[in-house]
Amino acid sequence: MNFTTEIKPKNKWYDIDFKAIWQYRDLMFLFVRRDFVSVYKQTVLGPIWFFIQPLLTTATFTLIFSVVAKISTNEIPAPLFYIIGLTFWGYFSTCLTSTSSTFVTNAGVFGKVYFPRLIMPISIVISSLIKLSIQFLLLLMVWLYYYLTTDILHPNITILLMPFYILLFAGLGLGFGIILSSLTTKYRDFTFLIGFGVQLLMYATPIIYPLSLLDDQSYIIKSVVKYNPISGIIEAIRYGLTGSGVFDLGLLAYSFVFVIILLFLGIITFTKVEKSFIDTV
Amino acid sequence: MSNKSLIVENVSKQYRLGQVGTGTMTHDFKRWLYKIRGKEDPYSKIGETNDRSKKGVSDYVWALKDINFDVKQGEVLGIIGKNGAGKSTLLKILSRVTSPTTGHIKINGRMASLLEVGTGFHPELTGRENVFLNGAIMGMSKSEIKSKFDEIVDFSGVERYIDTPVKRYSSGMHVRLGFAVAAHLEPEILVIDEVLAVGDAEFQKKCLGKMKAVSGEGRTVLFVSHNMGAIKALCDRGLLLENGTLTFDGNIDECVNRYLSINQSGENTGRVELPKKGFGSGEARINIVEMIDYEGQVSETVLYKEPIKVRIHIDSEISVPTASIDIKISDNNGTLLFHALNQYQNIPFSLNNGKNVVEIEIENNLLPGRFMITPGIHNASTSLTLDMHENAIAFEVIKAAKIASESYPWEWILAPSKINIIKLK
Numbered sequence: 001m002n003f004t005t006e007i008k009p010k011n012k013w014y015d016i017d018f019k020a021i022w023q024y025r026d027l028m029f030l031f032v033r034r035d036f037v038s039v040y041k042q043t044v045l046g047p048i049w050f051f052i053q054p055l056l057t058t059a060t061f062t063l064i065f066s067v068v069a070k071i072s073t074n075e076i077p078a079p080l081f082y083i084i085g086l087t088f089w090g091y092f093s094t095c096l097t098s099t100s101s102t103f104v105t106n107a108g109v110f111g112k113v114y115f116p117r118l119i120m121p122i123s124i125v126i127s128s129l130i131k132l133s134i135q136f137l138l139l140l141m142v143w144l145y146y147y148l149t150t151d152i153l154h155p156n157i158t159i160l161l162m163p164f165y166i167l168l169f170a171g172l173g174l175g176f177g178i179i180l181s182s183l184t185t186k187y188r189d190f191t192f193l194i195g196f197g198v199q200l201l202m203y204a205t206p207i208i209y210p211l212s213l214l215d216d217q218s219y220i221i222k223s224v225v226k227y228n229p230i231s232g233i234i235e236a237i238r239y240g241l242t243g244s245g246v247f248d249l250g251l252l253a254y255s256f257v258f259v260i261i262l263l264f265l266g267i268i269t270f271t272k273v274e275k276s277f278i279d280t281v
Numbered sequence: 282m283s284n285k286s287l288i289v290e291n292v293s294k295q296y297r298l299g300q301v302g303t304g305t306m307t308h309d310f311k312r313w314l315y316k317i318r319g320k321e322d323p324y325s326k327i328g329e330t331n332d333r334s335k336k337g338v339s340d341y342v343w344a345l346k347d348i349n350f351d352v353k354q355g356e357v358l359g360i361i362g363k364n365g366a367g368k369s370t371l372l373k374i375l376s377r378v379t380s381p382t383t384g385h386i387k388i389n390g391r392m393a394s395l396l397e398v399g400t401g402f403h404p405e406l407t408g409r410e411n412v413f414l415n416g417a418i419m420g421m422s423k424s425e426i427k428s429k430f431d432e433i434v435d436f437s438g439v440e441r442y443i444d445t446p447v448k449r450y451s452s453g454m455h456v457r458l459g460f461a462v463a464a465h466l467e468p469e470i471l472v473i474d475e476v477l478a479v480g481d482a483e484f485q486k487k488c489l490g491k492m493k494a495v496s497g498e499g500r501t502v503l504f505v506s507h508n509m510g511a512i513k514a515l516c517d518r519g520l521l522l523e524n525g526t527l528t529f530d531g532n533i534d535e536c537v538n539r540y541l542s543i544n545q546s547g548e549n550t551g552r553v554e555l556p557k558k559g560f561g562s563g564e565a566r567i568n569i570v571e572m573i574d575y576e577g578q579v580s581e582t583v584l585y586k587e588p589i590k591v592r593i594h595i596d597s598e599i600s601v602p603t604a605s606i607d608i609k610i611s612d613n614n615g616t617l618l619f620h621a622l623n624q625y626q627n628i629p630f631s632l633n634n635g636k637n638v639v640e641i642e643i644e645n646n647l648l649p650g651r652f653m654i655t656p657g658i659h660n661a662s663t664s665l666t667l668d669m670h671e672n673a674i675a676f677e678v679i680k681a682a683k684i685a686s687e688s689y690p691w692e693w694i695l696a697p698s699k700i701n702i703i704k705l706k
Contacts, residue, residue: 004388004391005377006385006388007374007386007387007388008381009381026422030414034406034410037405038405038406041446108400111373112378112400113376113396113397113418114377114378114394115418187306278379279297
């Protein structure tokens, strides 16, 4: 006789039900909608908050790192330099922090009903994408202002790789997030680690400084930043938009391979943990 | 229709007691060491049956142990057992919320589980948005929900509030909307856990009716409840779980009776001591309740037609010159059958300061079966309840006579004590 579902104590590591995820796609989009809509319910300014936040951060960064600390921005106007870095870093860090708490925050729902658990982190990545696109609009406005008023920006054809860059960010955020969420389930120690870990990682990424600033630094510092898979992507985006930055195909390929391996490991640990996490959460 | 829609084979579930801490990590590490050496999990062999009231030696406990059963398509199965017997664990495993430690389950068809109504309701979203969200969580597609939306709203009876955020709903409305969505799922197998315990009487009736209709459409239903009346009304077959093991599988009436007997025998029959105060002020306390048979002995049973005698020991801190004493008798399902109060028949009753022992004799018109007694004492002048114990003692009316050879003519009606018939025409 044929059975549609079989429940076993443990699945094989490659036993990942992608078909079920596809079947539940409606749920995924409803979660995306919920995350997006519920954020600005009962606020007056609504989605405008998505603009205000990066605007103020960019202003603060410009003031502190450029005006006060005088860190070079490689000829790019400081506000544009920071807003590029912050928009994409913001996307990566929201993806990571929100997906990393998947099991803990959704224990209530997960404890009552089954649906492919991966739906949750994927929906977070997608709803953050909406936020990213709103903030990207702001970035474009700033860019357009400098493009029209000065002649220091030299956008080029590599900017067409933008969707690929965004996919890489999504993959990095999701990959790190689901691995961490699997670990946080049993040992909450990781929640503390994620809190300051993300902040530390930002300083190891060329967000507030250009990669070229490290040329005369020691080898260790240089390689830490260089082998950080986010660095190459951020620099490539800057290069595409302004003509100043590092476009290194080797670094991008490295990031790409990194994302593939990360996602692979992430999905395996996630599906292993999701089966009975409710007993230890 | 002998197609099986569910097969459960050797399912066990082990839980670790206590908190997650450094000890857990040592165990995890040990497990991993055994695993890489290709040995069996060192903790899977230990563990005890799950008796929550007794202190155990091991940190591991089997919430379920070797459960085997299968369910035919269209069958309505009731699962009963005491708190902690493993019912919810079984449902959790069936609904894939958690996985079994050992064993297999095979499922044929789409399964929906209702362990809670309104799962995933987001308080900030409106009723309408939540219907879609909740439906999708339960496994419906958007178009499916859309086509049933009007029906769902109609069934829930909260049409007026459908565009209001759910956080403004009363808890009853919350449940109604949640159940309405669940009731319109169309799975081949439906798993339900005690969701009827909420909502008002009218809505409960509606839910039961809906569930009956669902099972009438040839769908398989697994139903867990403590409401024996609902279980009996809905199910044809029952499973009885005791401390994580399956002890009975068969006819629902027999199953319910077994459950009630394990629940009561030795626990609250014959003579029951009540160490704590029940409902009431506690100025006077019912300490002991005893069932007395026709020979004056403490007994668990009452013969058919033989008076029901209850002896109550009361400790009073005050003297109450006009007190009242009452006995409520209810059936197995907890339905109240009658209420005997001394004042109904103008029998005076008073409580002395100190010990009091009262014997109450009630005419027995009960048919054979199991019944429960709720004794209570009150201050008649202030109408204040001094002490009352809900279903403190159980007894059985048995189909037997005082002398074995003698037998009573059975009257298969529950006879009221007195009937008056007036001919009007």
